[in-house]
Amino acid sequence: MEVTNENTPKEKKGLKQKIRAFFAQAPLIGLIISALIAVILEQTVGDLLANLIGLSKIPTLFGFLIILKKPLLIPSAMLYVFIIYVLPLIIIGKFTTPLMNAIAAWLFKAHKLISGVIYIGLLYLILHLWADISQYRLLTLKLTLIAVIVTLSLNVINGYMGEFSCSHPGFMALGAYTSSVITLMFFVDGKIISEALLPISLAPFVFPFSLIIGGFSASVGALIIAIPSFRTRGDYLAIISLAFLFIVKSAIENLEFIGGPRGLSSQPDVADLATVFLWTVACVWIINNFVRSVMGKALNAVRDDELAADAMTVNTRRTKLVAFMFSAFWAGIAGGLFAHVLRYINPATFGIQKLAEVLAMVYFGGLNSVYGSVVGAVSLSILGEALRPLELFKWIVIPLMLILIMIYRPTGLIAFKEFNVREIIKPKLSPPKEV
Amino acid sequence: MPLLQVKNMTHYFGGLRAVSNFDLEIEAGQIRGLIGPNGAGKTTIFNLLTGIHKPTEGAITLDGENVVGLRPHLIASRGLGRTFQNICLWRHMTVLEHVKMACYAKLTYGLTGAFFGTAKRHREEAQIETKALGLLKMLGIEHFAGDNVLNLSYGAQRRVEMARALATEPKVLLLDEPTAGMNPEELSQMMAIIRQVHQEFGLAIFLIEHRLRVVMELCEKIQTLVFGEVISEGGPEEIQNDPKVIDAYLGKEAVE
Ligand SMILES: Nc1ncnc2c1ncn2[C@@H]1O[C@H](COP(=O)(O)OP(=O)(O)O)[C@@H](O)[C@H]1O
Ligand SMILES: [Mg+2]
Numbered sequence: 197m198e199v200t201n202e203n204t205p206k207e208k209k210g211l212k213q214k215i216r217a218f219f220a221q222a223p224l225i226g227l228i229i230s231a232l233i234a235v236i237l238e239q240t241v242g243d244l245l246a247n248l249i250g251l252s253k254i255p256t257l258f259g260f261l262i263i264l265k266k267p268l269l270i271p272s273a274m275l276y277v278f279i280i281y282v283l284p285l286i287i288i289g290k291f292t293t294p295l296m297n298a299i300a301a302w303l304f305k306a307h308k309l310i311s312g313v314i315y316i317g318l319l320y321l322i323l324h325l326w327a328d329i330s331q332y333r334l335l336t337l338k339l340t341l342i343a344v345i346v347t348l349s350l351n352v353i354n355g356y357m358g359e360f361s362c363s364h365p366g367f368m369a370l371g372a373y374t375s376s377v378i379t380l381m382f383f384v385d386g387k388i389i390s391e392a393l394l395p396i397s398l399a400p401f402v403f404p405f406s407l408i409i410g411g412f413s414a415s416v417g418a419l420i421i422a423i424p425s426f427r428t429r430g431d432y433l434a435i436i437s438l439a440f441l442f443i444v445k446s447a448i449e450n451l452e453f454i455g456g457p458r459g460l461s462s463q464p465d466v467a468d469l470a471t472v473f474l475w476t477v478a479c480v481w482i483i484n485n486f487v488r489s490v491m492g493k494a495l496n497a498v499r500d501d502e503l504a505a506d507a508m509t510v511n512t513r514r515t516k517l518v519a520f521m522f523s524a525f526w527a528g529i530a531g532g533l534f535a536h537v538l539r540y541i542n543p544a545t546f547g548i549q550k551l552a553e554v555l556a557m558v559y560f561g562g563l564n565s566v567y568g569s570v571v572g573a574v575s576l577s578i579l580g581e582a583l584r585p586l587e588l589f590k591w592i593v594i595p596l597m598l599i600l601i602m603i604y605r606p607t608g609l610i611a612f613k614e615f616n617v618r619e620i621i622k623p624k625l626s627p628p629k630e631v
Numbered sequence: 632m633p634l635l636q637v638k639n640m641t642h643y644f645g646g647l648r649a650v651s652n653f654d655l656e657i658e659a660g661q662i663r664g665l666i667g668p669n670g671a672g673k674t675t676i677f678n679l680l681t682g683i684h685k686p687t688e689g690a691i692t693l694d695g696e697n698v699v700g701l702r703p704h705l706i707a708s709r710g711l712g713r714t715f716q717n718i719c720l721w722r723h724m725t726v727l728e729h730v731k732m733a734c735y736a737k738l739t740y741g742l743t744g745a746f747f748g749t750a751k752r753h754r755e756e757a758q759i760e761t762k763a764l765g766l767l768k769m770l771g772i773e774h775f776a777g778d779n780v781l782n783l784s785y786g787a788q789r790r791v792e793m794a795r796a797l798a799t800e801p802k803v804l805l806l807d808e809p810t811a812g813m814n815p816e817e818l819s820q821m822m823a824i825i826r827q828v829h830q831e832f833g834l835a836i837f838l839i840e841h842r843l844r845v846v847m848e849l850c851e852k853i854q855t856l857v858f859g860e861v862i863s864e865g866g867p868e869e870i871q872n873d874p875k876v877i878d879a880y881l882g883k884e885a886v887e
Contacts, residue, residue: 482746490731490738490756491745493724497732500721506703507681507713509736509799513702518742564723612723 222289223623225303226296228318230288234281235325242280242329249275254329257336260582300623315621320473327469336581338469338537341476342530343573347557348483348566349526354555355563355611356487357519358499363421363437364527364554366444369546370417371410371528372535373448376460378406379536383464388453399464400471407475407532414528415521417444426516441551448543459542460535467536475533479526484566484615486522495519496564549591553580556598562608566615572608632695634659634835635680635711635803640689642672642679642859649675650859653689655837657803662829662836664850666843666870668879672859673839674716677805681713682706694802708736712801714792716808716839720780726791727776730763731756733798766794769831770824786817790824797828803835804828810845818845825849847871855879 242254249272255262258281259273288296303311327334346364353361380387383399394402421440425433449457486492494515497505505512535541553576561572576594583590601608633656640653649672657663665673679686682703691699698706707713720729737759738744744752767773770790775783780791789809796804809825810818822845829836840846846853847867854864855876863873870876 485748486745489740489745489748489752490735490759491740491742493728493732494735496723497721500723501719503683503703504715504719504721505732506683507707507715507719508733508795509704509708510732511702511704511735 218289221293221624223296223300224621225300226288230285231322233284235322238280239325256330256332257578257581260578264585297623304622316477338472340574340577341472342533343577344476344570345479345530346527346554347569347573349523350554350558351569352519352523354558357495360434361437362434362551363440365546365550366441367414367417367524367527368531369444370414371531372541373454374413375406375410375532376463376535379464384462399466403466407529410532411525411528414524418521418524422517422520445543445547461540463536463539467533472533556594559608560601562611565610565613567613568608568610571610633657636692638690640686643687648859657835657837659835660833662850664846664853665839666846667856671856673856674807677807681711707799710802712796712799713805714796714807718788718792722781725777725779727763729791729795730766730798731759733795734759766797770794786813806838808839808841
């Protein structure tokens with residue numbers, strides 16, 4: 197007993213250090229390539245391996261779904277995850293680090309556009325191959341990407357600007373309905389108007405415009421909230437935006453030409469993975485650009501001390517207004533994508549439950565952090581799926597977790613961290629220092 | 632024409648007459664002082680000048696132009712820079728970010744630059760950064776550039792406030808008790824900085840002070856404020872010997 201007690205922490209620490217050292221030397225490109233190998237491996241031998249170790253099919257979400265549904269299969273699922281996902285990582289990390297660092301160094305020096313296309317292309321390829329395994333994976337992935345957009349957009353207000361917005365599901369609804377009305381009008385018979393205006397083959401080209409118009413309609417909604425809320429200092433935004441959320445919902449319920457409480461369905465099938473992925477990349481890129489600029493940091497100045505911001509020439513009212521409309525725009529885009537991924541929306545989708553979900557993602561992931569929002573959206577999306585068998589109890593587990601996070605890390609997991617792409621992709625040649 | 636002129640400024644907070652019939656003329660390059668016991672209305676005067684409160688009555692002109700009713704950021708970008716008595720820094724930002732932020736009004740890259748990271752934005756932000764680092768160096772805090780302001784000592788935080796105010800390129804710099812809470816060493820450093828800033832930028836400075844030594848050494852002209860009213864005005868000698876001032880203000884300090 198004594199011996200194990202003494203040894204366990206040591207060993208654990210050793211393992212942790214080893215893992216850290218391992219990652220300290222591996223550049224991002226190494227991780228990307230090992231992930232690519234993992235998904236290719238899964239495509240080719242995944243089924244075989246799954247059958248071999250007693251699983252009826254490939255574990256859909258890294259075995260998370262099995263935990264509650266079929267606990268007996270947990271060891272097999274863990275073995276599967278280890279062989280398919282972890283092993284390539286270890287092998288690549290162990291034997292090819294110098295090569296990967298050389299590639300990373302080359303990419304680091306290459307023109308921004310070239311390295312950008314390569315990284316994003318590889319990332320897409322991985323997601324595409326991964327989602328290819330099942331429809332369920334594809335849908336979960338698309339919804340997760342959309343969650344990343346909404347979470348980021350809400351973080352701009354609740355994190356970066358430090359106000360409390362409750363209206364983001366309302367902005368999503370505006371975006372979802374606006375873009376749906378446009379695509380249904382142009383491409384679907386008998387929904388909004390009896391005969392579609394354009395042939396369906398043009399839908400993929402009109403879709404981006406419908407999304408953008410949806411985004412702008414959300415911005416207009418934001419303007420309506422902002423005018424009374426930002427006149428004076430205080431907690432007006434939370435209250436007014438909450439009222440807005442309810443107003444939007446009941447307005448839609450009462451508008452018969454867009455389906456009322458029954459909602460709108462049969463949107464053209466235009467939101468494939470590539471489209472959703474590209475919009476997500478654009479969102480992360482643009483929001484990250486914004487929050488790292490001096491103009492974007494003005495949001496932090498307004499949050500931390502508005503009087504000082506004013507005295508330092510910052511146009512605080514404009515800053516808040518622009519940020520709110522900008523944030524709403526992205527929530528609108530997310531709403532439009534959501535409508536075309538599910539191809540069905542109703543007003544109830546964009547209610548207080550959605551708000552709770554997005555707030556949880558923002559606060560769990562971390563305030564004032566693009567990193568945090570991505571992590572929060574992805575982890576809570578996966579968790580939500582894993583807890584699905586619990587049905588309504590899911591809504592006890594997630595808030596409970598949120599409360600724990602708030603107690604132990606009040607600003608979230610990865611708060612106040614800058615998302616510096618060049619820092620992430622740079623080669624890591626120097627060996628880590630042993631402490 | 633004085634650079635900053637205030638005529639007959641009065642301000643009420645509800646029924647409280649915080650400032651009454653305040654007059655002020657500051658010429659370019661002049662250092663003026665404002666003294667008075669706590670609660671006399673000194674900070675309120677700064678808040679009125681910088682547009683945080685709108686005076687109930689009175690006129691304020693900067694460089695001949697009216698600034699009453701302008702929003703604070705516009706007054707600031709017209710050349711009225713300030714520091715705060717109770718240090719008002721942004722708790723999540725680094726020292727360098729503070730000084731860069733104060734160049735906000737000079738940014739021209741607009742939302743396009745902010746959203747898409749244009750070449751213009753990178754150029755402008757690099758320019759501001761050079762300027763900000765220069766100011767930090769001048770105030771002797773360049774080695775803190777990347778640190779969060781909360782990790783700085785009190786004296787260094789006051790310098791960040793000063794650097795930040797200077798980055799707005801003020802014509803008149805309003806300093807609200809810049810030496811409050813400082814030890815003697817920090818105090819003499821701060822006085823040296825005020826002198827240096829005054830010389831290098833040829834600024835006019837309006838200084839609220841608690842410690843008489845500072846005002847006496849730095850200011851050409853001093854006003855004494857008691858209950859919102861100026862009870863005496865003059866050079867350091869006159870003020871020191873004015874019985875009204877001694878009565879209302881110096882008397883207490885002289886005992887200490
Ligand atoms: N925003 C405000 N609202 C109401 N009363 C205020 C406000 N600011 C200051 N006062 C009052 O005005 C008087 C002058 O305050 P202040 O200008 O801070 O004095 P000083 O800076 O000379 O110590 C005080 O009685 C104070 O309570
Ligand atoms: Mg004061």
